[in-house]
Amino acid sequence: MSADDVMAFTIQSLREMNFYTDETGPETMLGPSGADLDSLAVSELALRIEEEYGVTFDDNDIETLAIMTLGEFAAEVAKRAELVAQADGARR
Template sequence: MSADDVMAFTVQALQEMNYYTDDTGPDSLLGPAGVDLDSLAVSELAMRIEDEYGVTFDDDDIETLAIMTLGEFAAEVAKRAALVAQADGVRG
């Protein structure tokens, strides 16, 4: 899975959460200056990502997500998902 896949999933999740995404791209901020996610929405998005990709976010991560761009967020999720897949491969 690539960062582009994560970005597409994230945009779809945002649409399902009733956020306007027509102008949303890799440089769009997730927080107030961009998509305008509040803390509850960031938490919901994180849960959707966790369910889809098997990655986890702690409380500090949730705060950081709001200041990331969509591209940065997608790259971070892709990196974490690759680490999870690698760890699962080692265990399996």
């Protein structure tokens, strides 16, 4: 899975959450100066990402997500998902 896959899933999730995404791209901030996600919306997005990719976010991560761009967020999720996949492979 690539950061582009995560970005596409994230944009689709934002649409489903009723956010305007027509001008959303890698440089769009997730927080108030971009996609305008408040803390509840960031938490919901994190939950959707956790369910889809098997990654986890703690409370400190949620605060950090709001100041990331969509591209940074997608890259971070892709990196975490790769680590989860490697750990799962090592357990087998």
